[in-house]
Amino acid sequence: MTASADSSLIASSLENKNLIDKLARAELVDMVPYQSARRLFASGDNDQANSKTWLNANEAPGTGKYQVTSENINRYPDFQPQALLSAYSNYCGLPVENILATRGADEGIELIIRSFCRAYQDSILICPPTYGMYAISAENHGAGIVSVPLLNVTQRDSAQPDCQLDLDGLKQQVGKVKVVFLCSPGNPSGNLLPTAQINAAIELFKESAIIVVDEAYYEYAATKEVANSQLITQYENVIVLRTLSKAFALAGLRCGFTLASKAVITLLSKVIAPYPISAPVAEIASKSLRNDLAVMQTRVEQVTILREQLSHWLTKQHWCCYVFSSDANFVLFRCTSEADKNRVFNLLLANNILIRDQSKQLQLDNCLRISIGSEAELTQLQKLLDTL
Numbered sequence: 001m002t003a004s005a006d007s008s009l010i011a012s013s014l015e016n017k018n019l020i021d022k023l024a025r026a027e028l029v030d031m032v033p034y035q036s037a038r039r040l041f042a043s044g045d046n047d048q049a050n051s052k053t054w055l056n057a058n059e060a061p062g063t064g065k066y067q068v069t070s071e072n073i074n075r076y077p078d079f080q081p082q083a084l085l086s087a088y089s090n091y092c093g094l095p096v097e098n099i100l101a102t103r104g105a106d107e108g109i110e111l112i113i114r115s116f117c118r119a120y121q122d123s124i125l126i127c128p129p130t131y132g133m134y135a136i137s138a139e140n141h142g143a144g145i146v147s148v149p150l151l152n153v154t155q156r157d158s159a160q161p162d163c164q165l166d167l168d169g170l171k172q173q174v175g176k177v178k179v180v181f182l183c184s185p186g187n188p189s190g191n192l193l194p195t196a197q198i199n200a201a202i203e204l205f206k207e208s209a210i211i212v213v214d215e216a217y218y219e220y221a222a223t224k225e226v227a228n229s230q231l232i233t234q235y236e237n238v239i240v241l242r243t244l245s246k247a248f249a250l251a252g253l254r255c256g257f258t259l260a261s262k263a264v265i266t267l268l269s270k271v272i273a274p275y276p277i278s279a280p281v282a283e284i285a286s287k288s289l290r291n292d293l294a295v296m297q298t299r300v301e302q303v304t305i306l307r308e309q310l311s312h313w314l315t316k317q318h319w320c321c322y323v324f325s326s327d328a329n330f331v332l333f334r335c336t337s338e339a340d341k342n343r344v345f346n347l348l349l350a351n352n353i354l355i356r357d358q359s360k361q362l363q364l365d366n367c368l369r370i371s372i373g374s375e376a377e378l379t380q381l382q383k384l385l386d387t388l
């Protein structure tokens with residue numbers, strides 16, 4: 001190849017870069033993708049990843065051991081593997097016709113937005129501070145985003161409970177949005193929304209919008225007597241999201257469940273990929289749901305003890321001015337100043353302990369979130385921070 005051919009190739013590849021930007025949907029060019037805990041600290045190097053203590057993505061500590069059979073790996077899997085659906089049906093108490101298995105709860109979020117929101121016409125509603133993927137999926141699809149912030153996240157009014165729904169604010173959006181995302185227990189706040197508030201929101205939107213109750217942390221919630229999944233038998237417009245990523249310690253598997261009326265499941269089934277659950281995923285998930293419920297329950301109990309210990313310890317630290325109550329496997333707390341927030345975060349980071357900085361979220365100035373890892377990991381964290 002001659003030198004001039006070489007340089008013209010380079011020139012055309014530079015132009016190609018512009019070409020891609022020109023061809024792309026303009027709003028995606030400058031879009032920032034979800035800053036997952038893994039993306040923020042990806043090293044690509046497994047040894048380095050293993051030397052870090054990951055307390056930033058609400059994963060469960062400890063490793064799993066599963067064997068998979070590969071006999072039928074030459075065949076496409078069922079669209080919805082029956083063994084998996086019936087295992088989840090047993091677990092959640094709903095018939096299989098009300099369940100859709102997805103590639104994590106995240107795929108459920110995306111499917112709901114794509115199924116109900118017309119691009120560049122319809123909007124979703126979120127109640128920040130909340131889980132980031134609702135807005136990211138909406139942006140990806142070209143759906144609008146309306147925010148009705150949670151009330152009293154900053155605890156300015158000590159007579160009022162924190163992190164509640166703004167029902168008056170929600171009422172003003174009736175007729176203007178197609179999908180409302182509620183997260184309970186909330187991420188990153190950690191609190192359960194009162195059942196009465198969820199019911200009131202459903203009533204407000206029962207003729208005009210889908211209400212999604214994201215229950216990714218359902219298993220960690222202390223009060224489960226009113227299982228939100230039962231709501232879907234009463235209301236056609238309610239969808240509940242669940243996952244195996246948190247309490248079942250299977251974040252790497254990518255398996256979640258959308259619970260909804262038959263009409264909703266039928267609709268989502270038109271939008272989802274033809275083989276969303278790979279055979280090994282279905283096999284491991286079904287085994288876990290059938291055989292590991294007691295293990296999961298023990299994990300939840302252990303996490304709850306460690307969470308209460310950590311929360312109590314945090315309340316006594318001079319750099320911490322508020323600890324949010326949690327019904328999940330993490331604790332959110334507010335530092336006394338931005339400088340203190342940075343000192344806590346950076347001391348841990350320098351020692352390879354990763355926690356999540358939530359201070360960029362609406363109403364969460366100076367807030368950090370710690371996932372409940374193993375007892376040893378949390379002891380190490382506390383020892384380090386004792387030196388501050």
Ligand SMILES: *Cc1c(COP(=O)(O)O)cnc(C)c1O
Binds near residue numbers: 105
């Ligand atoms: C972790 C999480 C999810 C996503 O779960 P996956 O099943 O891993 O996709 C959804 N919602 C909330 C609130 C979460 O914290």
